Each structure stands twice: as structure tokens, then as C-alpha cells.
Amino acid sequence: xxxxxxxxxxxxxxxxxxxxxxxxxxxxxxxxxxxxxxxxxxxxxxxxxxxxxxxxxxxxxxxxxxxxxxxxxxxxxxxxxxxxxxxxxxxxxxxxxxxxxxxxxxxxxxxxxxxxxxxxxxxxxxxxxxxxxxxxxxxxxxxxxxxxxxxxxxxxxxxxxxxxxxxxxxxxxxxxxxxxxxxxxxxxxxxxxxxxxxxxxxxxxxxxxxxxxxxxxxxxxxxxxxxxxxxxxxxxxxxxxxxxxxx
Amino acid sequence: xxxxxxxxxxxxxxxxxxxxxxxxxxxxxxxxxxxxxxxxxxxxxxxxxxxxxxxxxxxxxxxxxxxxxxxxxxxxxxxxxxxxxxxxxxxxxxxxxxxxxxxxxxxxxxxxxxxxxxxxxxxxxxxxxxxxxxxxxxxxxxxxxxxxxxxxxxxxxxxxxxxxxxxxxxxxxxxxxxxxxxxxxxxxxxxxxxxxxxxxxxxxxxxxxxxxxxxxxxxxxxxxxxxxxxxxxxxxxxxxxxxxxxxxxxxxxxxxxxxxxxxxxxxxxxxxxxxxxxxxxxxxxxxxxxxxxxx
Numbered sequence: 001x002x003x004x005x006x007x008x009x010x011x012x013x014x015x016x017x018x019x020x021x022x023x024x025x026x027x028x029x030x031x032x033x034x035x036x037x038x039x040x041x042x043x044x045x046x047x048x049x050x051x052x053x054x055x056x057x058x059x060x061x062x063x064x065x066x067x068x069x070x071x072x073x074x075x076x077x078x079x080x081x082x083x084x085x086x087x088x089x090x091x092x093x094x095x096x097x098x099x100x101x102x103x104x105x106x107x108x109x110x111x112x113x114x115x116x117x118x119x120x121x122x123x124x125x126x127x128x129x130x131x132x133x134x135x136x137x138x139x140x141x142x143x144x145x146x147x148x149x150x151x152x153x154x155x156x157x158x159x160x161x162x163x164x165x166x167x168x169x170x171x172x173x174x175x176x177x178x179x180x181x182x183x184x185x186x187x188x189x190x191x192x193x194x195x196x197x198x199x200x201x202x203x204x205x206x207x208x209x210x211x212x213x214x215x216x217x218x219x220x221x222x223x224x225x226x227x228x229x230x231x232x233x234x235x236x237x238x239x240x241x242x243x244x245x246x247x
Numbered sequence: 248x249x250x251x252x253x254x255x256x257x258x259x260x261x262x263x264x265x266x267x268x269x270x271x272x273x274x275x276x277x278x279x280x281x282x283x284x285x286x287x288x289x290x291x292x293x294x295x296x297x298x299x300x301x302x303x304x305x306x307x308x309x310x311x312x313x314x315x316x317x318x319x320x321x322x323x324x325x326x327x328x329x330x331x332x333x334x335x336x337x338x339x340x341x342x343x344x345x346x347x348x349x350x351x352x353x354x355x356x357x358x359x360x361x362x363x364x365x366x367x368x369x370x371x372x373x374x375x376x377x378x379x380x381x382x383x384x385x386x387x388x389x390x391x392x393x394x395x396x397x398x399x400x401x402x403x404x405x406x407x408x409x410x411x412x413x414x415x416x417x418x419x420x421x422x423x424x425x426x427x428x429x430x431x432x433x434x435x436x437x438x439x440x441x442x443x444x445x446x447x448x449x450x451x452x453x454x455x456x457x458x459x460x461x462x463x464x465x466x467x468x469x470x471x472x473x474x475x476x477x478x479x480x481x482x483x484x485x486x487x488x489x490x491x492x493x494x495x496x497x498x499x500x501x502x503x504x505x506x507x508x509x510x511x512x513x514x515x516x517x518x519x520x521x522x523x524x525x526x527x528x529x530x531x532x533x534x535x536x537x538x539x540x541x542x
Binding site: 039042043044045046047048090091092093094095096097099100102104124125126127128129134135137139159160161162187188189190191192193194195198221222224 | 406407408409410463464465466467468469470496497498499500501502503504
């Protein structure tokens with residue numbers, strides 16, 4: 001009786017935790033990844049870029065790198081149609097003080113540019129720290145209304161501050177076709193954010209589910225005192241998402 | 248047999264003395280220490296008749312290495328005035344070249360401490376004097392060949408996951424040879440890596456060479472201050488220099504302004520426009536109503 005119970009319990013755990021049972025959706029995710037690195041204009045992290053690129057390349061992904069100069073409103077507009085299975089958005093983001101969550105581009109703000117988009121709340125003027133230069137930031141409304149194409153079940157990792165302070169941005173990306181959206185729920189320093197991204201990708205590329213990878217990355221990433229930000233994912237029913245390995 | 252016994256005792260004394268550390272012999276055998284790129288304390292007491300340190304080791308030969316800093320404690324042993332001068336250009340005891348190229352103290356007593364560095368004096372043998380009693384108070388001052396190592400910049404601010412570089416410049420003063428370079432980080436962490444390119448620098452007398460120190464951090468490097476020590480070694484010569492590294496990280500957040508001022512109408516203006524539009528509408532409707540019966 002005890003043996004039978006143990007066997008049943010073991011089988012249950014195996015079936016529920018074992019990663020290789022990929023869903024049909026998972027199989028269709030392209031082996032193409034992008035690292036959008038607006039933050040490197042202020043916080044360069046070649047270690048992260050090299051590490052993430054190597055990790056993803058090892059499991060069969062090709063990785064496109066977008067440096068600060070490339071991170072424009074137009075890039076975001078066309079991002080869904082570029083066919084990336086994984087996108088790491090290393091962008092500053094707003095939303096820390098109750099303002100709208102916006103992903104900051106490297107495109108300097110100009111009140112005479114994207115006038116209609118400004119009026120419609122698709123883009124906002126974003127300020128980084130005490131800098132006098134401001135940049136265009138794209139809002140959840142931009143993701144819903146201005147982006148072109150659909151994300152092909154993309155796993156989105158948004159490494160900026162408070163990308164999941166609320167679910168507005170996450171919902172918009174999921175509505176645009178992303179399968180799961182991972183981000184921080186509060187302010188993070190670059191080291192926590194980058195360390196977390198590295199650990200998350202390492203975990204997911206070794207067969208771990210999103211929910212496990214998020215917990216492990218949060219626990220092992222450097223901390224950003226006094227903040228206690230945690231990585232979270234959306235939607236909550238996508239904790240079982242795994243990356244397939246082309247090896 | 249007795250003679251053999253004396254010989255054995257003498258030999259034993261010699262052997263014991265030979266293994267006693269130098270500093271312990273100081274009181275027995277007066278010696279001017281030989282320092283390397285360090286601050287070297289030397290005491291000289293002036294005696295017009297007997298010379299410098301006449302009561303212990305008259306006019307001792309002073310040997311230093313290029314780039315050493317000499318900290319001279321100068322006093323008068325006979326109560327009369329003296330002045331120390333190192334003839335850095337070998338042209339005699341005159342004070343014309345004082346203080347450069349001839350390092351020289353003020354006249355004493357009272358006792359003073361005079362500090363100078365031999366970085367501008369080429370390796371070689373010179374004479375030090377009392378400018379007031381140059382014939383009796385003079386001795387040899389030997390500057391042995393050496394090299395120095397300097398970092399530029401000496402401080403680096405490096406964000407996590409990034410890197411910084413500092414150029415190490417090695418300068419020879421009479422030194423000829425190859426200097427091997429190595430670096431250490433304190434406090435030690437596997438998340439900081441340092442490289443030196445090249446790791447060995449050949450130097451000719453009077454020449455110089457460079458090596459680039461690269462300090463790389465990861466996102467997992469604890470924030471804070473680190474000291475990277477670069478040490479150059481060639482045979483018995485060894486010199487170090489430090490680069491202070493501060494590992495930083497910034498927030499990656501910003502603030503958004505959803506209604507840029509350029510697109511917002513002031514409340515007063517907006518209200519005025521609304522009233523004008525409303526009144527115009529009412530006027531047009533009334534005008535139309537008036538026109539319809541006429542038609």
C-alpha cells in the first residue's frame with residue numbers, strides 16, 4: 001500500500017513538474033530572440049548582452065541586438081511583426097510614481113512629433129532621473145493600437161523598473177499575441193535587473209517553467225536595497241510555459 | 248688543540264651573527280638601510296671635524312633606489328650650524344642648485360626632518376655634503392637603478408556588468424630588464440576580473456612602457472569600493488600601485504508626463520473657446536429658424 005502511494009505520488013510529481021511535455025503553442029514559437037537595449041545608453045552591461053546571447057544561442061536561438069540608437073518608436077511599432085520568440089526589453093520604464101507604465105525609447109522627445117499619438121496617449125514624454133533630456137515612451141495603448149502585427153507566442157522579459165507594478169502593459173502585450181510577460185513589480189537597480197534577467201533566461205533555457213524560473217531568479221539576483229522588487233509573470237495561468245530546445 | 252678550540256668558538260660566533268636579522272645588528276654595526284621605492288628614514292648628526300655621524304660611522308655611504316623618498320632626521324652633534332645638500336648634478340657643494348637639482352635642507356639646529364624624493368635624480372653615485380663644512384662632512388650617495396609604476400586614472404567608477412580601464416605606466420631610472428605584472432583585488436570576489444595587457448613590460452634605462460589594466464564586473468558584483476593592486480616584479484625589485492574601483496548601479500526607471508504642456512489648452516482658454524462655439528451654434532440655429540418661415 002505504501003509502495004503504491006509512493007509510486008502514484010512520484011508519477012503525479014513527474015507529470016506535473018516535468019518540463020519536456022511541450023504544448024502545441026510552444027512548438028510554434030520561433031527560435032529567434034531580440035535584446036532591445038535602450039538602458040545601455042546610461043547603464044551599459046556588455047556582460048548581460050554576451051551572457052544572454054550565449055545562453056540563447058546554445059539552445060538554438062538566433063539573437064538580434066538592438067543598441068540604444070536603434071530603440072525608437074518605430075522599432076516598437078514593428079516589433080510584433082519581426083517574429084521573435086523571445087524578446088528581452090532592457091528599457092527604462094515609468095510607472096514608479098503612479099504614472100502610466102511606459103517603455104522608454106532612445107528617441108528624444110519633441111512635442112511637434114507624433115502629435116496625434118501624444119494626444120491619444122500612445123506615446124508620452126519620459127524623463128530619466130534629473131536629466132534635462134526627455135524621451136518618447138510607449139504606453140500600453142500604443143501596444144494595443146499602434147503596434148503592427150502579432151507577437152508569435154512570444155516570451156517577453158521586461159527588465160525595467162515596475163513593468164508589472166500593475167498589469168496594464170502586460171495585458172496589452174498579451175492582447176498583441178505575447179504568451180507570457182515577465183517583469184519587476186517595483187523599482188530595481190540595474191544590477192538586480194540584469195542579474196535577474198540572466199538567471200531567468202538561464203533557468204528557462206535549462207527546461208524550467210516560467211513560474212519556477214521567476215522565483216529562482218528573484219531569489220538569486222542581487223538585491224536593490226531599500227527596494228524589494230520581485231519578478232512576476234502575467235497571465236498567471238501561464239506559469240507552466242517552457243522554452244523548447246533546438247538541440 | 249687549544250687554538251682549534253678558539254677557532255671553533257670564533258666560527259660559531261660568526262655563524263650566529265650571520266643569521267641574526269639585520270635590524271638586530273643595528274646597534275652593533277651601524278648601517279644605512281637600503282630601501283626600495285619606499286619612505287626611507289635616515290638619521291644624520293653633524294660634526295664639523297669628524298663628519299656626518301662621526302661618533303658611530305663617519306660619513307656613511309647612503310644607498311637608495313631611484314624613486315625612493317628619503318626622510319632625513321638632521322641634527323647637530325657639535326652644537327654648531329650645518330646644512331645638508333645632495334649634489335644631484337655632481338658639480339660640487341655650492342648652494343646655487345639648491346633645492347633642485349640639489350636637494351638641500353635648511354640650516355640646523357634646531358633639529359629638523361627633511362624629506363625629498365630621488366625621482367628626478369638619475370641612477371648613479373653622488374656626494375652629499377654639509378654646505379658649511381664641505382671638506383670634512385661629505386659622503387657617497389648611491390642611487391641604485393629601479394623602476395616605478397603609476398596608474399592613470401587611479402580611480403574607476405564601473406557600473407555592474409561593465410568594465411573600466413586604467414593605463415599603468417612603468418618608468419625606468421637606470422633600470423634595464425623585463426617587469427612582470429600581476430594584479431589582485433581586495434576585497435576578493437570572483438565577480439570582478441582583472442586583466443593586464445601586456446603582462447610583461449621590457450624597460451631600458453631611462454625608458455618607459457605601458458600596460459592596460461582592464462577591470463570587468465558582472466551584475467552579481469556587490470556594489471561598493473574595491474582596491475586593485477598592480478604589482479610589477481623584476482628579480483628582487485618589486486613595486487605596486489593601486490587603482491580604486493567603485494562598482495555602481497542605477498535605477499532603470501523614469502517618470503512619464505502623459506499630457507505634455509504643448510498640447511494642453513489652459514482651462515480659461517478652453518472654457519472661452521467652448522462658450523464661443525456654443526453661442527455661435529445658438530446664433531446659427533436661430534438664424535436658420537428665422538430663414539425657414541421666410542422661404
